[in-house]
Amino acid sequence: VGKTxxxxxxxxxxxxxxxxxxxxxxxxxxxxxxxxEKVFHFDFYRIEDENEALDIGIEEYFDNNAWCLVEWPENIENLLPLDAVEIHLSILDDNQRNIQIK
Structure with missing residues (x-):
């Protein structure tokens, strides 16, 4: 889809x-x-449990006031900051990309 x-x-x-x-x-x-400035790039595709994200100190990264770019955020949904900006990518039937920002 083009996350990376x-x-x-x-x-x-x-x-x-x-x-x-x-x-x-x-x-x-x-x-x-x-x-x-620091930028942190996460990929949680292989994560099986939110505790794995807690083990790497995800809360400290999010509290760092730095850019945190997260691939597969649905795998740590309960840990994401409430003010996180979501970018949803999908491919439409005609092979065009759809980008939604929430």
């Missing part, structure tokens, strides 16, 4: 200096912007 591609473009706009890749096995990648 979207995150790469967001990171590009934030002027991230690092190489962007999906953290499928590590769960989180940390990047730095040209302004020395």
């Amino acid at each position: 591609t979207l995150i790469k473009e967001i990171c590009n706009q934030l002027e991230v200096l690092d190489n962007i890749s999906s953290p499928t096995f590590s769960l989180v990648n940390e990047y730095e912007t040209s302004k020395k």
